[in-house]
Amino acid sequence: MGAAPDDVEQRVGEIYRDESRRVFATLVRLIGDFDLAEDALHEAFAAALTQWAADGVPANPRAWLVSTARFKAIDAIRRQSRFDASVGDLGERVHQPAPRPEELDEARFRDDHLRLIFTCCHPALPPETQVALTLREVCGMTTDEVASAFLTKNATIAQRIVRGKAKIREAEIPFEAPGVRELPDRLDSVLSVVYLVFNEGYSASAGEAALRPDLTIEAIRLGRILLDLLPDPEVMGLVALMLLHESRRDARTSPAGDLVLLEDQDRTRWDAALIDEGRRLVARALASGPVGAYTLQAAISATHAEAPAAGQTDWSRIVDYYDLLLRAQPSPVVELNRAVAVAMRDGYEAGLELIDAILSRGDLVDYHLAHAARADLCRRLGRGDDARQAYQRALALTQQAPERRFLESRLAEIG
Known part of the structure; x- marks a missing residue:
């Protein structure tokens, strides 16, 4: 039995958003070609809009999409083979027996x-x-x-x-996962x-x-x-870092979708379960061997998570972690983040000097967050003209609507 076109379109859109890259990955394994798999994927989703409206959404939409896309690829190869003999090997690969739906779990x-x-x-x-x-x-x-x-x-x-x-x-x-010895x-x-x-x-x-x-x-x-x-320490560190950042997701924007800075977030909205899991992984990573960049970033995030209020953040420990991170992964972005931490520990002027040094040597001049950080420190120091110029520079470089609204609101506050 068919379904309403609007319902089908919504369902297809949801599946495309949530599953398309995994369907694509299976198609690449079956077809052996990126571009052909991509074209076949989009043709299969286009076919789904029509056929599912008539027949209803199948019980296993992903398997249906893989099967349909595979046949679309076979048709494309047949058409191309009339003009190009070099597609023979690809054709043989695609013509292998199709996977059964139960295999695509x-x-x-x-x-x-x-x-x-x-x-x-x-x-x-x-x-x-x-x-x-x-x-x-x-x-x-x-x-x-x-x-x-x-x-x-x-x-x-x-x-x-x-x-x-x-x-x-x-x-x-080959489109295959490496053996355990090749993983590192x-x-x-x-x-x-x-x-x-x-x-x-x-x-x-x-x-x-x-x-x-x-x-x-x-x-x-x-x-x-x-x-x-x-279970490598850096894998633990990365997973911990992502969990700790993800724990703050609900508090990072307002109901209207505007940005809420870390110091202004309602910490009761942070996900305590994700924080606990992240902190446990950080502890395991720190105790498991040489400390890498992801583990150090996770340790910084854990320090923020441990503070019951922004004013109780242990900025000295965070600066120490950034010092180690600069040794493990030297980069201007790490320097910028360290400069902000120094500003919170030693005073805004100290942080501003570090940011100015980064920009003066030509690093991060097109990075909007560098100018936004500089603008914020100038604002806190009461240097209105410098803050305005830095906010305007950051505004010219950002392409994200909520960041633009935030920067515009700061400019309006300065007047």
């Missing part, structure tokens, strides 16, 4: 997604290509979002993605992918919403799977 979809992440993080690819390709093709982030995560140009990211696909095709890199060689890139996916969900690089819970939830899911596969 949650475990298989989960394994396919993680398998594709490890494929994209193969050592044959340069590290920056591994991460960019995985974020775009596996996690569904746009090229703009990936470029924002890397603080680089769209064209640069697009080239990395194209070259990465070509390398996988030319080197015939790919772990850094995989953790980077999961971390950047979470970051895009934690603070969207553009758009009308500040948060994208679909991405944070998916990143945590992948992190938990990795932790089951490899």
